[in-house]
Amino acid sequence: MKYLNGNWLVRDGFAIDYGQSIYDSEIKDDKLTLWVPFKVITNPGMTLDDGMLTLEITSPRENIIRTKIINFKGAIDNGPKFDLNVDSKFKPNIFEDSEKFTIESGNTRLEIQKGDQILFTYFYKNEMRAEIPARSVARIFDPKGHTHISNSFVLEPDEKIYGLGERFSNFVKNGQEVEMWNADGGTETIQSYKNIPLYLSNRKYGIFVNSIAKVSYEVASQQVDRVEFSVPGQELDYIFIGGMDNKEVLDHYTALTGRPPLLPAWSFGLWLTTSFTTKYDEETVMSFINGMLDRHIPLSVFHFDCCWMKPTQWCDFVWDPDIFPDPEGLLKKIHDKGIKVCVWINPYIAQKSRLFEEGMKNGYFIKKSNGDVWQWDKWQAGMAIVDFTNPDAVKWYQGYLKELLHQGVDVFKTDFGDRIPSEGVKFFDGSDPKKMHNYYTLLYNKIVTDAISEVKGKKEALVFARSATVGSQCYPVHWGGDSSSNYSSMAETLRSGLSFSMSGFGYWSHDISGFEASATPDLYKRWSQFGLLSSHSRYHGSTTYKVPWLYGDEAVEVSKKFTNLKLRLLPYLLAMSNEAHKHGTPILRPMILEFPDDPGCEDLDMQYMLGGSLLVAPIFNDQGEACFYAPQGQGKWISLLTNESYEGGRWYKQKFNEKTLPLLVKPNSIIVTGEHDDQTMYDYTKHPSIHLFEMQDGKVSTIITDNYGKKVATVTSEKSADKIVVTTENIEKFDLIIHRSDQYAVIMKDNQQKVEVDL
Numbered sequence: 001m002k003y004l005n006g007n008w009l010v011r012d013g014f015a016i017d018y019g020q021s022i023y024d025s026e027i028k029d030d031k032l033t034l035w036v037p038f039k040v041i042t043n044p045g046m047t048l049d050d051g052m053l054t055l056e057i058t059s060p061r062e063n064i065i066r067t068k069i070i071n072f073k074g075a076i077d078n079g080p081k082f083d084l085n086v087d088s089k090f091k092p093n094i095f096e097d098s099e100k101f102t103i104e105s106g107n108t109r110l111e112i113q114k115g116d117q118i119l120f121t122y123f124y125k126n127e128m129r130a131e132i133p134a135r136s137v138a139r140i141f142d143p144k145g146h147t148h149i150s151n152s153f154v155l156e157p158d159e160k161i162y163g164l165g166e167r168f169s170n171f172v173k174n175g176q177e178v179e180m181w182n183a184d185g186g187t188e189t190i191q192s193y194k195n196i197p198l199y200l201s202n203r204k205y206g207i208f209v210n211s212i213a214k215v216s217y218e219v220a221s222q223q224v225d226r227v228e229f230s231v232p233g234q235e236l237d238y239i240f241i242g243g244m245d246n247k248e249v250l251d252h253y254t255a256l257t258g259r260p261p262l263l264p265a266w267s268f269g270l271w272l273t274t275s276f277t278t279k280y281d282e283e284t285v286m287s288f289i290n291g292m293l294d295r296h297i298p299l300s301v302f303h304f305d306c307c308w309m310k311p312t313q314w315c316d317f318v319w320d321p322d323i324f325p326d327p328e329g330l331l332k333k334i335h336d337k338g339i340k341v342c343v344w345i346n347p348y349i350a351q352k353s354r355l356f357e358e359g360m361k362n363g364y365f366i367k368k369s370n371g372d373v374w375q376w377d378k379w380q381a382g383m384a385i386v387d388f389t390n391p392d393a394v395k396w397y398q399g400y401l402k403e404l405l406h407q408g409v410d411v412f413k414t415d416f417g418d419r420i421p422s423e424g425v426k427f428f429d430g431s432d433p434k435k436m437h438n439y440y441t442l443l444y445n446k447i448v449t450d451a452i453s454e455v456k457g458k459k460e461a462l463v464f465a466r467s468a469t470v471g472s473q474c475y476p477v478h479w480g481g482d483s484s485s486n487y488s489s490m491a492e493t494l495r496s497g498l499s500f501s502m503s504g505f506g507y508w509s510h511d512i513s514g515f516e517a518s519a520t521p522d523l524y525k526r527w528s529q530f531g532l533l534s535s536h537s538r539y540h541g542s543t544t545y546k547v548p549w550l551y552g553d554e555a556v557e558v559s560k561k562f563t564n565l566k567l568r569l570l571p572y573l574l575a576m577s578n579e580a581h582k583h584g585t586p587i588l589r590p591m592i593l594e595f596p597d598d599p600g601c602e603d604l605d606m607q608y609m610l611g612g613s614l615l616v617a618p619i620f621n622d623q624g625e626a627c628f629y630a631p632q633g634q635g636k637w638i639s640l641l642t643n644e645s646y647e648g649g650r651w652y653k654q655k656f657n658e659k660t661l662p663l664l665v666k667p668n669s670i671i672v673t674g675e676h677d678d679q680t681m682y683d684y685t686k687h688p689s690i691h692l693f694e695m696q697d698g699k700v701s702t703i704i705t706d707n708y709g710k711k712v713a714t715v716t717s718e719k720s721a722d723k724i725v726v727t728t729e730n731i732e733k734f735d736l737i738i739h740r741s742d743q744y745a746v747i748m749k750d751n752q753q754k755v756e757v758d759l
Contacts, residue, residue, distance in 0.1 A: 063105055063124075099114060109124075147234060155220050164180075166499060174220045177217065178216075209238045264459060269567065301342050348385055348416065364386060366387045369424050412463055464538070466481055487526075490618070537563075571688055588609075613693075625654075639662070648667070675687045685704055689735045692737070704731070713731050
């Protein structure tokens with residue numbers, strides 16, 4: 001929210017009161033309370049006829065410090081609120097001396113200076129990470145007289161800001177104005193389907209604004225040396241998160257707000273869709289599935305988009321009988337080929353739907369303030385929205401989903417959930433409509449996931465979701481929304497995924513070749529490479545089919561090659577899923593997240609790490625040109641596709657044919673690949689290939705998981721000057737492949753438990 005007019009003036013219609021100095025304080029019940037008036041009080045008479053902010057400072061978990069800035073405490077809060085995993089056993093250290101207040105939470109420390117102006121300084125292991133200067137904590141009145149609470153942090157000369165959810169703009173957020181308001185805006189605007197009020201700094205800390213309201217950020221876009229954030233209402237609740245690096249910050253953040261779950265291996269395979277407005281029936285569907293299998297392109301999931309139901313009556317959860325007269329038979333045919341089934345849904349009920357009268361009669365829809373059902377014609381004529389704050393409405397909605405699950409559906413694409421009315425409406429549980437606007441998606445995806453869990457089991461429960469808020473990382477997978485079929489949109493999509501990954505989300509996907517319009521054969525091939533080197537992979541479109549043979553024989557070859565490659569990499573990807581589940585580290589990683597001490601990585605948004613060891617640089621042009629950076633480190637990076645080696649700490653500009661791209665392995669990495677490249681669900685401990693890349697002196701380990709990401713085996717490599725010793729646990733036999741920049745791979749087959757290699 002912009003409220004200043006340059007450095008000296010306030011914008012017309014706005015009024016600002018800054019918290020000045022600490023007038024009084026209290027340390028009680030593991031909480032530091034400070035009373036901060038809007039002026040320096042020097043005599044009792046100055047306490048009259050003016051306001052004062054109350055600051056409550058606590059620590060909900062180790063290494064996390066929470067501050068509430070409160071104007072009027074008596075304001076009613078009808079919720080909703082984010083669920084926080086507070087560690088009730090943890091106790092911070094809080095003390096006061098003549099110069100300052102100090103609160104210590106693990107390695108994170110906050111010092112608040114006394115004096116004529118209130119000053120905050122945050123430390124991690126005695127290293128200063130962030131500052132709140134004077135004239136930062138503020139109460140603001142907007143031109144309508146509404147109250148907002150604001151705060152700002154110093155933006156240091158070398159500081160860069162990341163995250164804030166899915167953002168299609170520049171990966172580095174400096175210079176941007178960002179508002180937390182879920183919207184269906186496509187990928188070419190500043191709007192976002194997934195707004196997360198968490199930002200990370202290259203100075204290795206995070207700030208999470210614990211508010212479901214419309215948080216507004218000015219990141220060097222009002223005062224160029226500040227990151228400012230404000231919320232409407234009487235209270236601002238923000239949380240400082242410290243860490244050795246931003247991986248550790250995400251670890252602490254997801255411990256507080258929820259961990260990404262483990263996902264089944266089949267979800268990491270290739271998903272194929274009917275597309276949106278295309279015509280399709282059982283014959284079309286089976287021709288797509290058989291066409292993929294005839295071309296030896298393994299398929300894990302087939303998705304039916306909207307038109308599995310009759311148009312104008314979405315959603316009624318009834319297969320269109322004119323197109324699918326025997327849905328159970330069709331689903332069985334698909335299952336018999338080893339393929340899962342996904343169907344499209346949303347939480348909107350058209351007036352023509354068979355469910356509308358029932359939902360209206362029983363009060364299952366969001367209502368206007370006067371009690372009418374809230375309706376509009378956007379998307380479907382006269383549509384209403386299910387009110388998921390009503391427990392009976394939840395059971396009703398889940399009941400129809402369970403019928404589909406028993407019929408043979410395996411997973412749902414939970415579209416929309418982002419166009420939720422916030423004015424003139426009321427919810428069953430009395431929630432604040434403005435706060436429910438963003439929060440609704442969490443309820444929506446949770447209740448769908450819960451329904452799948454009840455029928456299919458918890459291990460099989462996931463969705464394919466578009467919108468998100470804080471906590472939605474617990475209900476993956478999310479895809480990047482409605483992209484266009486061009487290279488610019490492909491780049492926007494990657495930027496959004498990188499920002500999303502810096503916001504606590506472990507998994508991510510996107511519409512391969514773009515959603516809107518049709519792709520050129522070249523774009524289809526390049527986006528296929530990118531899509532199949534993401535955590536989850538789906539071909540999808542709007543008006544055109546996205547089966548590869550429509551884009552040429554070479555597109556078929558590219559699709560097959562990179563699908564096979566991804567399936568070979570499943571043991572590696574499942575190990576990365578385990579890391580996401582345990583620590584909140586995303587599978588798709590911005591370069592700065594993996595290499596925080598390499599300045600060359602701070603601005604990179606055209607390449608990424610797929611897990612901890614694979615560098616991917618998608619190609620964003622029809623010339624096959626890639627410009628990419630290999631980070632600093634010991635040893636050379638080696639191409640997984642060509643065995644070509646690259647020195648670290650250097651930029652490269654290189655041309656690649658249509659079947660290759662920069663896919664480099666980090667020095668000193670172990671990559672475990674599976675025995676099969678045509679299936680997902682099998683025992684990865686049986687005859688895997690263990691690849692060692694440019695091993696350095698010392699010990700490196702990795703894990704192998706089962707089909708659901710649970711650790712079942714380990715691999716350890718220990719190198720001395722002239723020898724490598726590889727030991728395994730719970731692996732029957734393996735092939736060992738040693739990749740070095742000075743010679744081609746050395747292959748040793750069928751090793752048992754332990755092997756020593758002289759170099």
